[in-house]
Amino acid sequence: MVDAVGAQHLQAKLLAQAGGNQACFIVTDPVGTVATSNADTPRTPASTQKLLTGTAAIARLGRNFHFTTAVQGSTAPANGTVEHLYLVGAGDPLLATPERIALDQRNPETKGLASTPLATLADRIHDAGVRTVPGGVVGVDGRYDRTRFLAGWTPGARAAIGPVGALTVNDGFAGPGGSGAAVTDPALNAAAELSRLLVA
Numbered sequence: 599m600v601d602a603v604g605a606q607h608l609q610a611k612l613l614a615q616a617g618g619n620q621a622c623f624i625v626t627d628p629v630g631t632v633a634t635s636n637a638d639t640p641r642t643p644a645s646t647q648k649l650l651t652g653t654a655a656i657a658r659l660g661r662n663f664h665f666t667t668a669v670q671g672s673t674a675p676a677n678g679t680v681e682h683l684y685l686v687g688a689g690d691p692l693l694a695t696p697e698r699i700a701l702d703q704r705n706p707e708t709k710g711l712a713s714t715p716l717a718t719l720a721d722r723i724h725d726a727g728v729r730t731v732p733g734g735v736v737g738v739d740g741r742y743d744r745t746r747f748l749a750g751w752t753p754g755a756r757a758a759i760g761p762v763g764a765l766t767v768n769d770g771f772a773g774p775g776g777s778g779a780a781v782t783d784p785a786l787n788a789a790a791e792l793s794r795l796l797v798a
Contacts, residue, residue, distance in 0.1 A: 600632045609633040640750075665690035667765070669719055669792075671728070678729035685789050686738045687765025690714050695791050697775035698768045716767055716788075720795035728796075735793045737785030739765035746784070756780060767791050 600608065612623060612633050622636035655663075665688050672682040687693075694702075694713045702708040746761035757780055760770035766784040768776025774794065781787040 600627055605632045609635075665692075665714075667693055667714065667719065669723055672733070675727045678727055680728050680731055682733040683723065683728070683731050683735045683792075684738050685719075685735055685765065685785075685792050686741075687763065687785065687788065688741055689764050691766070691769075693765075693767045693788070695768055695774055695776065695795070701775050701777070716792060717795050720792060720798075723796060731793075731796070735789040735796070737765050737787075737789035739763045739785035739788075746782070760784075 608625065609632075612625070613635060616623075616635065620636070620639075620641060622639050622641050623634065624631060624637040625633040667688060667690050668686045670684045670686060671680040672684070673680060692712055692714045693716055696715065696717050699713050699715060702711050702713065741764040746763060747756050747759075751759070760766070760780040761782070761784045763770070763784045765788045767788040768791070770781055770784045770787070772778030772781050772787060774791070
């Protein structure tokens with residue numbers, strides 16, 4: 599816990615670090631608020647929010663947590679046929695096609711980034727003996743809410759960031775390499791990309 603003098607020092611240091619920027623923060627301990635500035639003023643988050651999100655995720659989910667994207671059949675394969683395949687998302691933000699992974703590796707700014715290859719799922723489906731899916735692949739992204747874009751995002755932000763959801767491939771951008779426009783239905787896009795890889 600922080601005493602009154604410590605709280606004053608913390609408040610002064612945080613304000614100095616904010617440097618006149620339109621920052622907002624609130625620091626609490628078990629007793630109450632220790633330092634605050636514009637705590638009720640909405641602000642557009644910057645990239646540093648990733649640090650807070652990552653810290654919260656590790657604290658809540660654990661260091662060894664892995665997102666699991668699953669493929670389920672409506673039935674077991676019969677002579678290589680399954681009527682429907684369900685691609686079930688759990689929030690993996692790194693799910694990517696081979697084309698997107700290749701693009702990232704050619705770009706000095708994204709080279710070496712982690713990814714979850716969607717092609718691995720396609721290979722496993724093939725290895726399980728599936729050859730025909732008459733009803734197609736259905737994307738399932740019902741694990742979380744249906745919010746795809748935050749209400750305060752500008753059209754430019756929507757175009758640059760892409761939609762959020764439990765099932766997104768290539769950050770929710772269209773095209774085999776994810777170089778197209780942001781999609782309106784990320785689960786539908788993910789299902790289409792898996793279908794394309796299965797045909798390939």
